[in-house]
Amino acid sequence: MESVKIQKYEKFEETRQTVRLYEAWPGNQRFFCKGKFMAGPGGGEIFANLYTWVGIIGVTIPYMLVIGNGIWERYGPLVPIVNILSFTLSLIFLLLTQFTDPGIIPRKQVFELDGELPEQLQGQKLQNQNVQVYQQNNNNENYNSVQTIEKKEQNILQVDDKQQQKIELQEKLLQQSQDDNNNNLKTEISQNIDSNQEQIISNNNIHQNENNNNTQQQQSLEQKQQQVNINIQQFTKFNNKRNPENYNLNRLENGSTYCLTCQIQRPSRAAHCSYCNSCIEVHDHHCPFVNNCVGKRNYRYFIGFVSSLSISSFGYTLGGALYVFSQTNGDDNENNTEDKTSFFIVLIAIIGIMLCTVLLGFLGFHIYLRIKGKTTREQLKNRQVISGNNINWIKLDPTLFNPQQNITPQQANMLYNLRMTEEPF
Numbered sequence: 167m168e169s170v171k172i173q174k175y176e177k178f179e180e181t182r183q184t185v186r187l188y189e190a191w192p193g194n195q196r197f198f199c200k201g202k203f204m205a206g207p208g209g210g211e212i213f214a215n216l217y218t219w220v221g222i223i224g225v226t227i228p229y230m231l232v233i234g235n236g237i238w239e240r241y242g243p244l245v246p247i248v249n250i251l252s253f254t255l256s257l258i259f260l261l262l263t264q265f266t267d268p269g270i271i272p273r274k275q276v277f278e279l280d281g282e283l284p285e286q287l288q289g290q291k292l293q294n295q296n297v298q299v300y301q302q303n304n305n306n307e308n309y310n311s312v313q314t315i316e317k318k319e320q321n322i323l324q325v326d327d328k329q330q331q332k333i334e335l336q337e338k339l340l341q342q343s344q345d346d347n348n349n350n351l352k353t354e355i356s357q358n359i360d361s362n363q364e365q366i367i368s369n370n371n372i373h374q375n376e377n378n379n380n381t382q383q384q385q386s387l388e389q390k391q392q393q394v395n396i397n398i399q400q401f402t403k404f405n406n407k408r409n410p411e412n413y414n415l416n417r418l419e420n421g422s423t424y425c426l427t428c429q430i431q432r433p434s435r436a437a438h439c440s441y442c443n444s445c446i447e448v449h450d451h452h453c454p455f456v457n458n459c460v461g462k463r464n465y466r467y468f469i470g471f472v473s474s475l476s477i478s479s480f481g482y483t484l485g486g487a488l489y490v491f492s493q494t495n496g497d498d499n500e501n502n503t504e505d506k507t508s509f510f511i512v513l514i515a516i517i518g519i520m521l522c523t524v525l526l527g528f529l530g531f532h533i534y535l536r537i538k539g540k541t542t543r544e545q546l547k548n549r550q551v552i553s554g555n556n557i558n559w560i561k562l563d564p565t566l567f568n569p570q571q572n573i574t575p576q577q578a579n580m581l582y583n584l585r586m587t588e589e590p591f
Contacts, residue, residue, distance in 0.1 A: 188569035190578035192273055192585040193444040201569035203265040206442055206458040215457035218260065222475070226253045229482055229514055233489045240492045245485050252478040259471035260456060268461035269447035271436060272567045274429035275584060279573055287430040435555045437543060443585075448557055450541040460542075463565070465557050469532060476525040482518035486511055 188201035197204045226249070234246040277283045425432050428445050432438070437449035439459050448462035460468045490511055535542065539551050573581075 182575050184572040185575055185578035186569070187276070187279075187567065187571040187573055187581075190573070190581040190585075191569070192275070192581050193270070194442050195270070195444065197569055198265070204267060204569065205264055206452070206454075206456075211441075211454040211457050214454040215264070218455045222253070222256055222260070222478075225482065225514065225517055226478070228510065229485065232510060233485050233514065236492065237485050237488055241488055245481060245488065249478060249481040249485060252474045252481060255474035256471060256478055259467050259474055262467040263453075263456045263460070263464050263471050264458050266458075266464040266467060267565050268459040268465075269436075269449075269463040269563070270442075270566065271428065271430060271432055271445040271447060273427075273444075273584070275581060276567055277430075279571070279577055283430065286433065433555050435541065435544070435551075448541060448555055449543055451543060462555075462557055463563055466559055469529075472525060472529050472532065476522065476529050479518050479521035479525055482514055483522050486515040486518060490515075 186201055188197035188204075191197065194207035195204050196206070196208060230246065230249065234249060238246045271287070274283050274287075277287070422431050422434050422436075424430075425438050425445050427438060427443070430445065432445045433447065435448045436445055438445045439449065439452050441452045441454075442459050444459075446459045446461040448465070450460040450465055450468075452459045453468070456468065456471070458464065532542075535545060538545075539556075543549075544551060
């Protein structure tokens, strides 16, 4: 197998005294204000997140200028004040959800910058298990194919044996017919013998063709086996590259699993997010609309965002209905104003009803999950809840890394190479 040359990237010059950890962070997160704030990956998610911001601000401000003012004058300040408060809370909780660390578990190499990997994150070693399981799964198909070929050969040999027995029996009858001078019987038996000999020759030809086909199938199986061996070698090389020793990849009794990418034994209810390319504690889901994962540290902010936005959408719908009712029962002098704002009111009402329906359903789903004590991921995968790693609703748990930590240029280049050359698995 040809050797693969790994390109090394040196982004940080060794002349620099120190580098901040966030500058060489191996995940897909983005950091702002010199590492004080972080968000999820860029790319297409930026448009989904921008849609969220524009949708909230772009609907609320015109609503308050056109509809809110009229409601305040006719029905009092209660509904407009609720709309303003819910709008403000929506923005605050959106900011907190988007720019809060959701509970990232750093890679093994990040922990080793200051010391050793914590004991609870060290994987349980199980020598050669992974390669054996991989090889067994890939050899099942080839094993079944070999068994099929052997059965075909046995069937052909059984047919030949039966034909040979018939010939021997007919030869005995021929010998008896010679003793009895029965020429007619001899002629008939001779014809039968010739016919059977022709059938044997035909069977031999078929057998030879079957052998040729079997040879081709065996060659194909040998090629497949060679490819399997190559895959095993690549898997072993890849596994040894990430893990000097093989680890137990199965889910343990406490719910923890080993992450090949981060090289850690992630705790129960944690999962590796393919979008953020990091392990997240109590991972609920990845939300492109807030441009971040929703996990242990920002789940309460996410629930606050959904709740306040649900109240806002309900307030928009209620305010629009009140405004239409006031315009319908108003004076004729206000007809011109009604004509100018009717289209906007209908638009606000439609958006409000749609948002209210979707958000209230989404909020109800998460309330159900809280009652069951599950995350979205656990619910969708129908996974049993493992107690012991829950969301803290009162106190915010500390982060497991400091993005502003000073590291050497050599360490920074090591982390940067880890991100640039990392193979997905």
